[in-house]
Amino acid sequence: MLYFDRFCLDSGRRELTRDGSPVAVEPKVFDLIACLVEQRDRVVSRDDLIGFVWDGRIVSDSALATCINAARAALGDSGEEQRLIKTLPRKGFRFIGTVRDADAKHPITVPQDGQTRVPPTDRPSIAVLPFQNMSSDPEQEYFADGVVSDIIAGLARMKWLFVISRNSSFVYKHREADVKQVGRELGVRYVLEGSIRKAGSRVRIVAHLIDAASGAHVWVERYDCELDDIFALQDDISGQVVGAIEPSLRDAEASRLRRQRPESLEAYDLVLRAQPFAYSHLADDAAIAIPLLNKALAIEPDYAAAHAPLALCHHSRFSRAGLNEADRTLAIQHAHAAIACGADDAAALGVAGFVIALDAHDRATALKAFERALALSNSNFFALCSSALALSWMGTTEIAIDRAKRALRLSPFDPLNYLSYNALAISYLHTRQFDEARDVAARSVELNPRFSVSRAFLVAALSRLGRVDEANEEARRLLEIDSGFSIRRFSVTVDIEPAVFKPIAEAWQQTGLPAG
Structure with a gap:
């Protein structure tokens, strides 16, 4: 077994643990980590x-890059920081962490039974513990506490999330407490903990989101920042943390409900069950989500978080399952309901704006919805990626690229990132950056290989690059997963700005994709 940076790599058992807790990784990601760690003395x-x-099979550069990024994510590393896995241009990769062999396992913290227990709430819930001040100067406690207070305030704006108040979570300040104990004592499902180190003009913050029941890490991130303006820095870090943990919490909650589905579900649980199907943008999945969301609305008619995905489901059915006008009508109807009921729900407003832009071609209403969503939360994933998609089809390229990149930065490991990559693909095709369009379209396909739209952008980019055989092969695969694909069907929703759509359509025509 090899130990490094609080991790243990057991190649014999094919197991990666951190502080004794298993780290879930795909087999190929584990193999890549093992290869780099075991060959740490060389590039x-x-x-x-x-x-x-x-095993020597032909693999694209984007597939290798995706695997490297996943390995870094599993180890709490990143492509920008390269703290453990370093890229050496034109040479390869090298593991640069300190590795040691040992027979004894890392000690695992044994939770102590807390005397006080709070009954868990029915809603997903979180406690943000005081971040540990790692600076040599104890005067920096105020900075650490201020960052945590901002994070708590940001999380508290999510209406679906129960957030323990600062006064309650700060009772753990300067106390040794196991997260399972915290979960029992505060009655929460998740605990966010971290540390802050300030040295001169630099600040490093590390944050960990932990499942309180199992002790498993759901999400981890590290931030390195310049300390030019303490208040601006607090705002920036808080925004990044809040934006990054939202999809992690959403995915963890969906997994929990798949494991433990109660016989009687309330509106919130119904919406969570529907989300993976609603946000795949696939017509077949929409058919699964629609009855769940309708049932949620029967319980709570003004539930914006149900209206928005229901609008998206009917949009998916309209645009990719026959252009049925009834679906378009319902998509627009539920989008307007999401706006009316969700004046303070940034995610609902973002999704509603996207549907209204594509299905109603109502730019003014869509732009107002996006403006309101980002005013509520400029770090909301759905507001950013939904507006980026709509704006890319409108030809507002610069803003679309900025918002798509912000969504990717705030939520780098979200499986819904194919939406942001598609927004970038449209914008890069429009601005004739065809190499960049091919790269982001390939990433989108990897994240959602069943989504014909992602593959359609890859076809267009390859066609524009003159890579005819590859473009034709991708067009063949597109028709395998979406036999009803046609340029005319696609144009009904996205032909908002002809200057954007026409060149993409011409690229498709060159590969022989059906016109009508």
Whole structure:
């Protein structure tokens, strides 16, 4: 077994743990980590990695990059920081963390039974513990406490989330407490903890989101910042943390409900069950989500968080399952209801604006919805990626690219990132950045291979690059997963600005994709 940076790598059992808790990774990601850690004394070339992980099969650069990014994410590393896995341009990769062999496992904290227990709430719930001040100066406690207070305030704006107040979570300040104990004592499902180190003009913050029941890490991130303006820095870090943990909480809650579905579900649970199907943008999945969302609205008619995904479901059915006018009518109807009922729900407003832009071609209403959503939360994933998609089709390229990149930065590991990559693909095609369009379209396909729209952008980019055989092959695969695809059907919703859509349509025509 090899130990590094609080991790244990057991190649024999194919197990990666952090502080004794299992880290869930895909088999290929585990193999890649094992290869780099075990070959830490040398640079591992791209070909060597492919030979070890994929048995020498042909693998695209984007597939390798995705695997590297996933490995970094599992280890709490990033492409910008490269604290453990370093990229050496034109040479390969090298593991640069300190590794040691040992027979004894890392000690695992044994939770102590707390005397006080709070009954858990029915809603997803979180406690944000005081961040540990790692600076040598104890005077920096105020800064650490201020950042945590801002995070709590940001989380409290999510109406679906129960957030323990600062006064309650700060009773753990300067106390040793196991997260399972905290979960029992405060009655919460999640605990956010972290540390702050200030040295000169630099600040490093590390945050961990933990499932209080199992002790497993749901999300981890590290931030390195310049300390030019303490208040601006607090705002920036809080916004990044809040924006990044929202999808992690959403995904964890969906997984919990799949494991423990009660016989009688309330509106919130119905919406969570529907979300993975609603946000896949697939017509078949929409058919699964629609009855769940209708049932949620029967319980709570003014529930914006149900109206918005229901609007998206009917949009998916309209645009990719026959252009049925009844679906378009319902999509627009529920989008307007989401706006009316969700004046303080940034996610609902973002999704509603997207549907109104594409299905009603009502730019003014869509832009107002986006403006309101981002005024409520400029770090909301759905507000950013939904507006980026709509704006890319409108030809507002600069803003669309900015918002898509912000969504990716705030939520780098969200499986819904294919939406942001699609917004970038449209914008890059419009601005004739065809290499960039191909790269982001390939990433989108990897994240949602069943979504014909993502593959359609890859076809267009390859066609524009003159890579005819590859474009034709991708067009064939597109028709395999969406036999009803046609340029005319696609144009009904997205032909908002002809200058954007026409060149993409011409690229599709060159590959022989059906016109009508």
